[in-house]
Amino acid sequence: MPRQKKAHASESRKPTARGAATRGRIVEAAADLVYRQGASGTSLEDIMAASATSKSQVYHYFADKDGLMRAVIELQTRRVTGDHAAMLKTVDSLQGLRRWADGVIAMNKAAGGAGGCPLGSLASELADRSESAREMLALGFARWESHLVTALRAMRDRGELKREARPEDLATTMIAALEGGLLLAQTTHETRPLELALGMAIEHVARACV
Amino acid sequence: MPRQKKAHASESRKPTARGAATRGRIVEAAADLVYRQGASGTSLEDIMAASATSKSQVYHYFADKDGLMRAVIELQTRRVTGDHAAMLKTVDSLQGLRRWADGVIAMNKAAGGAGGCPLGSLASELADRSESAREMLALGFARWESHLVTALRAMRDRGELKREARPEDLATTMIAALEGGLLLAQTTHETRPLELALGMAIEHVARACV
């Protein structure tokens, strides 16, 4: 019996350009809605309407809602890590790190404090409810962290950061501060908690400088 | 027309002891389920089953599901602020603060990193979806912060903290670190991010010491 595994669209078929575009439209619409309303607060019909697709299209590309949500996590992870990779690419100093943080703060200010982190809100909602989602999100955070680690290592190589400093740990605290600050900003509708938290994290890095 | 406002049970009636107990059972069951499954992931029937009540009882004490969710927020806020008020009551030194942090970490370790913060997960889910919920949660965080501020002020009064230090800002960063650390712990199922984040926050306080 040659591969009768009933393989689903999302794997092992041969999508055309049109099909790939449709799939992309669905995931993007889903990601935006889920960002604003949460996964369980977003219905497939919402997504169909926002992406101008029909039910059969959604089920052609995804096994079920969970499968679509996994694709959403993947997209948001790509977006966040991509954005920060670009912002951090040239960062190799405390000054550069400060500018990166200022960029994050400016974005939050533009949103009036609301919104929160796309990865953070997904993690909070799904981490304890779906093991596969949790793993994907953990991986996403790890990838994000790795870009910070790269910047911190560059600082160390330049001699700004002490040789015994641990870039991995510093990156973890940076993201924790960012996520916590964003959550408080989202709740209070003020950017100040984020500013304070990121300020603390950067000071923490400064303490590990020579 | 004397006060025909169609006032609901949760206000302006006179509940008996039995009624108050029933109401309490409902809210507690709801709080536990919502903590594990989220608000939109928890149905009234789940809550009815867990609290051994019927639909008419739920609607006797709460106008609708939103009203019940507000009561849940209130309960969780009371719980969290109560717990931390007790833990922080006698704290007036960096040492005491460290012990408090160790207690938080131990609790998280006992849960295998999972769970997250009851207020944090509610905030992440509801802050952008219900203005009244957002306000209640902001108030809850503020009350929580105030207990930390009290401890920090005690440190300042004892002369351990610099006089120009800002207890309010330090408390904000402490909670941001805690929430961010908890989120990462929940996602990675490891306690380490929380340890690192709280370590950073306490070091941050230490930097403001004389």
Next chain:
DNA sequence: TCGCAACTGGACTGTCAAGTCCATTATTCG
């Protein structure tokens, strides 16, 4: 150009959840 497979439209089903309603049973208090 022919045939197969990718793609799409949309009706239909079954389930589950929120909220309504009314009848019945306690409890309080004059």
Next chain:
DNA sequence: CGAATAATGGACTTGACAGTCCAGTTGCGA
């Protein structure tokens, strides 16, 4: 005691939503 009101049981309505099904169309490759 005996109204008035609190408390409860549970059936019922209404709507929304995930997922199924099939008929029809488009497009690619031999």
